[in-house]
Amino acid sequence: MKAMVLNNISQLSTNRTPLSLADMPVPIEEDNGLLIKVSTCGVCHTELDEIEGRTPPTLFPIVLGHQIVGRVVRTGSKVSKFTTGDRVGVAWIHSACGKCKYCEEGNDNLCDQFKATGRDVHGGYGEYTTVTEDFAFRIPEIFSDEEAAPLLCAGTIGYRSLRLTGLKNGENLGLTGFGASAHLVIQMAQHKFPRSRCFVFARSAAERAFAIELGAFWSGDTDDDPPEKLHSIIDTTPVWRPVVQALKNLEKGGRLVINAIRKEEVDKESLLAIDYPSHIWLEKEIKSVANVSKQDVREFLQLAAEIPIRPEVQIFSLEDANRALIELKEGKIRGAKVLRII
Numbered sequence: 001m002k003a004m005v006l007n008n009i010s011q012l013s014t015n016r017t018p019l020s021l022a023d024m025p026v027p028i029e030e031d032n033g034l035l036i037k038v039s040t041c042g043v044c045h046t047e048l049d050e051i052e053g054r055t056p057p058t059l060f061p062i063v064l065g066h067q068i069v070g071r072v073v074r075t076g077s078k079v080s081k082f083t084t085g086d087r088v089g090v091a092w093i094h095s096a097c098g099k100c101k102y103c104e105e106g107n108d109n110l111c112d113q114f115k116a117t118g119r120d121v122h123g124g125y126g127e128y129t130t131v132t133e134d135f136a137f138r139i140p141e142i143f144s145d146e147e148a149a150p151l152l153c154a155g156t157i158g159y160r161s162l163r164l165t166g167l168k169n170g171e172n173l174g175l176t177g178f179g180a181s182a183h184l185v186i187q188m189a190q191h192k193f194p195r196s197r198c199f200v201f202a203r204s205a206a207e208r209a210f211a212i213e214l215g216a217f218w219s220g221d222t223d224d225d226p227p228e229k230l231h232s233i234i235d236t237t238p239v240w241r242p243v244v245q246a247l248k249n250l251e252k253g254g255r256l257v258i259n260a261i262r263k264e265e266v267d268k269e270s271l272l273a274i275d276y277p278s279h280i281w282l283e284k285e286i287k288s289v290a291n292v293s294k295q296d297v298r299e300f301l302q303l304a305a306e307i308p309i310r311p312e313v314q315i316f317s318l319e320d321a322n323r324a325l326i327e328l329k330e331g332k333i334r335g336a337k338v339l340r341i342i
Contacts, residue, residue, distance in 0.1 A: 001026050003126025004321045005061040009053040012329045017322045018051045019125070022061065027122060029130045034082055035074040036090065036131065041124030042067025042149035043316070043324045043337040044180070045238060046092070046261050050119055051325070054262040058120045065339070066092040066117035067152040068124030069145045072136075081133045087145075088136040091152040091297045094121050095135055109160075109291035116291070125321055127341055137297050140305035150311045150336035151304050154180035156292045158234075159300035161259040162188055164287055165232035170195040174233035174249060176222065176242045178207040180336035181259060184309055185234060186214050191307045199226045201242065203331070210334055225249070234259055240267035247279035247286070255285040313338045 004019040012018065029035040047064050049055045057064075068090040072082050082088065096103050096111035103111050117123045117131070139148045158181040167173055173189055175182045178200050186198050200211035200219040208219040218226060222242045229251035235243055236259045246256050274280065303309075312335030316324040324337045 001127040002318065003063045004318055005063055005125075006051060006057065007061045009051070009056060011052055012048065012326065016326050018325070019064070019321050021319060024063065024126060026128050027130045029074060029076045030132060031076040031078040032134070033076045033130050033132045034072045034079065034088065034136055036068070036070040036088060036129050036136075037073045038068055038070040038124050038127055038129055038341045040069045040145040040149045041065040041339045041341060042153060042180070043321070043328060043339060044153050045328060046153075047118070047325060048238075048329055049262045054264070055119065062118070063122040063124070063126045063129070064118040065124035066090070066094075066119075067149045067154070068117070068129060069139060069148045069152070070129070073128075079133050082136060087139045089139050089148060089152045089297075089301075090117055090124065090129065090131045090136060091156060091292060092116050093135060093292055093294060093297070094131060098134075106295050107293055109293040109296070114291060124341070125318065125339065135294060137301060140301055142305050142308050146313050146315060146338050146340065147311050149338045150180050150184070150313065151301060151309070152297065153292070154336055155184040155304060155309065155311070156297050156300045157181055157259055157289060158185040159188060159303065160292055160296045161185065161234045161257045161289050162192070164257050164289060165234065165255055167193055167196065167232045169193045171231035172197055172199060172228055172251070174199045174201065174226070174230040174246065175211070175236070176201045176233060176246050177236040178202040178211050179236060179333045181236045182234070183210065183214060183335050184311060186211065186216060187307060187309045188303065190215055199228070199230055201245070204333075206334065230254060232257070236260065238262075238264040240265075241270040244270050244274055244279065247274070247284060250284050252282040253284070255287060257287050257289060259289045311336055315340050
């Protein structure tokens with residue numbers, strides 16, 4: 001099969017073609033697994049973290065990609081939930097032990113044996129991939145393959161982030177950064193909390209304008225002060241400075257949820273600028289988001305179809321994966337980037 005593979009860690013500032021086109025063997029599904037012919041795969045900021053070594057792959061060469069949509073072309077002998085021809089999605093969560101405390105509680109995203117698609121096992125930047133049936137998800141018919149891809153990570157991690165804010169209807173929500181995840185969160189928030197107002201912080205004027213198009217009450221630069229304090233803020237940026245600014249903008253008892261697998265660097269200057277009375281005091285909270293659970297994916301796909309959410313996508317060919325990644329690295333974003341594999 002044709003695939004774009006990562007052979008080693010490199011820095012995108014000096015290597016603008018980290019992935020190379022390769023001919024790989026078609027993978028073989030497990031007895032309880034599915035062989036999937038991939039149609040689309042979303043491009044995620046986490047791929048940048050994998051390429052640059054902040055969350056490094058556990059094998060090389062590796063086929064990246066964890067927002068996968070395709071059709072089942074073969075099933076293992078023990079599969080009972082899917083059949084040939086079914087359209088399915090594969091998310092960041094590729095597997096977990098199923099037996100530990102976290103798995104039993106529905107928080108398999110915290111399992112010590114958590115494996116990530118496209119990092120610990122081959123992902124969707126290729127023509128075929130595999131997954132066990134318990135970690136495959138039916139895609140609602142309302143979405144095209146291109147629209148469905150970003151729902152599997154950008155949307156699902158946004159869904160988990162919004163849930164973790166504890167936001168109540170009528171409270172102010174802040175979104176720091178306005179890329180693939182945040183442009184879906186704002187649509188969720190408007191549906192779930194119609195009396196709440198969204199305040200968007202983004203360094204790009206185009207992103208700020210896009211936020212207003214999608215119904216944001218206010219948008220400004222990352223360093224701007226909003227007209228009101230915010231009860232909850234979701235940070236989707238890859239850097240630290242917006243975290244510090246967000247803490248300053250929180251209302252008393254407010255919560256900041258950091259929606260990122262990794263931050264790009266340790267910005268000691270920004271972190272040392274944290275002032276306890278201004279940023280932390282009055283019972284403000286910081287909470288991180290770790291991966292996504294199976295239940296998150298199932299619940300969000302159902303919610304996305306009910307709303308319905310409409311992702312804005314930019315389409316690239318598989319061979320153009322490097323260009324999509326470089327644009328993401330350089331902040332050239334409007335909605336989500338998606339590879340069309342076939």
